[in-house]
Amino acid sequence: MKLFLPKQHGAWAMTIIPFWLGVVDGGFLWEHIPFFIGWIFLYLATYPMLLLFKKKKIEFYKKWTMIYMIPALLFLLFPLLKMPSIIMFGLLMVPFFLINAYYTSINKDRALINDFSAIFAFSIAGLASSYLGKGLISYETILIFIASVLFFIGCTFYVKTMIREKKNIQFKWISWGYHALLLIISLTFGYWIVAIAFLPSLIRAMIFYGKTLSPMKIGIYEIINSTLFFVVIIIQIVFLK
Incomplete structure (x- = not known):
């Protein structure tokens, strides 16, 4: 079956x-x-x-x-x-x-x-x-929850700019602006490790935009990006403890 x-x-x-x-x-x-x-x-x-x-x-x-x-x-x-x-x-x-x-x-x-x-x-x-x-549910738990939500929202914006909204210039700027804002907010509140976790997302959103990538390649790059996020946030968790 x-x-x-x-x-x-x-x-x-x-x-x-x-x-x-x-x-x-x-x-x-x-x-x-x-x-x-x-x-x-x-x-x-x-x-x-x-x-x-x-x-x-x-x-x-x-x-x-x-x-x-x-x-x-x-x-x-x-x-x-x-x-x-x-x-x-x-x-x-x-x-x-x-x-x-x-x-x-x-x-x-x-x-x-x-x-x-x-x-x-x-x-x-x-x-x-x-x-x-x-x-x-501690403060650290809430921070991890927020970081996860913000990260995956960024992934959603990015994937749409690569597939369904790839010809939408306005959506491109929404995606780039969102990813940049994540870094700015993280650094403003002193979470430089979280900022590092978000950095690869901004880089790939800008570098890959406009390039012709197959859905499989987009998926592979997202696995790499998600793995980096996972590892760096673990470092943040350890640091907070």
Whole structure:
């Protein structure tokens, strides 16, 4: 049986990076392993679940929603039993899921608001994994959450300038200005390590703009950029501790 998998390959970085940054921040517990597995299955389940709102191939999407949702719920029982209050993070994700469902139902999956909503939901997973480790949401945790949200919003702007908005000069300046602003704000508040984490994003947004890159090459460069962000933010976490 061929697996039914999400087509948004960039979403995998958003699924993985905030979660493990939260683990680094909060401290690793063995429950993080089933938590992460459950989180992956939950992400896989939301893809066919959202497609149900298109009201096409209902039975097919129902089947795949259940195939992924059942193991998701089973694995997520481990962190829930460890710390029942962690369910609040799942509830925080619900409004963002509803936004995604709305945009899916009107066939505007690529709308910016839809992308931003997904980014917030993915980043909330980082809050949850950190909370599981230390039982509270600290200032450092909030900083990591904000950094993750801002980074992936930048990725969204960049990818759009390379594909769907590549002929939109106004969008180019929005992307460049946004990435530059991230550096300025980080340095203004004294977070020079965070500024370093954002720097490769600005460089690639400017250097690659206007170049003809295949979606595969764009994806590969984004994996490299996301890895750099992940490593540097870990250094920031260690520095704050």
